[in-house]
Amino acid sequence: MTEWFEHFATVFVSTIHDVFPIVVIIFGFQLVVLRRPIPHLKRVLIGFVFVIFGLVFFLMGLEEALFPIGKLMAKQLTDPVFLGIELDAIGGDIASHWYEYYWVYLFAFAIGFSTTIAEPSLIAVAIKASEVSGGAINPWGLRIAVAIGVAVSIGLGTFRIVTGTPLYIYIIVGYIIVIIQTVYAPKSIIALAYDSGGVTTSTVTVPLVTALGLGLSTTVPGRDPLLDGFGLIAFASVFPIMSVMGYAQLGEWLAARNSKSDNTTSGEE
Known part of the structure; x- marks a missing residue:
């Protein structure tokens, strides 16, 4: 228990150190540049406290759960015993046996x-997109389109x-493309x-995907975690753009097809 509190205190101090410049900029511009009092100061301060504690628990959760789970799953899924691969028999030629994975x-x-x-960031963007478009953009449709793009990208990665x-x-x-x-x-x-x-x-997305990439590159023979472990986030940035535009193009x-069909039906009548 003592180790947990020591870890919490370390992460807490580090988080305050990271958030402090943001606080200085916001309060500095409000008080020095704009020269206006901060509205709802009590609420803002309480919000900053929530942000700090949220970041602390989030960072601790990454270290204690998400990163280990990602690496563990990658290790288990690439275990030669689970895959039924004999590394000595294939001479370490993993690339030619990619289908086993x-x-x-x-x-x-x-x-x-x-x-x-x-x-959360995607949910916020989807809600705002729906509001701005007057409901023309379906929040769930957008989220699913992005999710499919990310899913394909991580699989390909x-x-x-x-x-x-x-x-x-x-x-x-x-x-x-x-x-x-x-x-x-x-x-x-x-x-x-x-x-x-x-x-x-x-x-x-980033913590789990990063942990998966590093875990996979560590457990697959012949792969370098530094050279091969990173890069999945780049995939996750490109493919959602393709999937969202593809979703719009399909829609x-x-x-146009339904409109053409309706016009043809009306003409026949």
């Missing part, structure tokens, strides 16, 4: 989808780690699609 890809897909659905293929190939191809989609996608969705790629790399195509 299908449970890893499925787990990565599920983690990518579930963490994105639970991402784990495939890259297993096969040892270069990261830049996937990223370059991904952005080429994004540029092409940008030309043809509805103009009203482009900015939102690009933002959707950014909000996925936030509080819930536009279906609407």
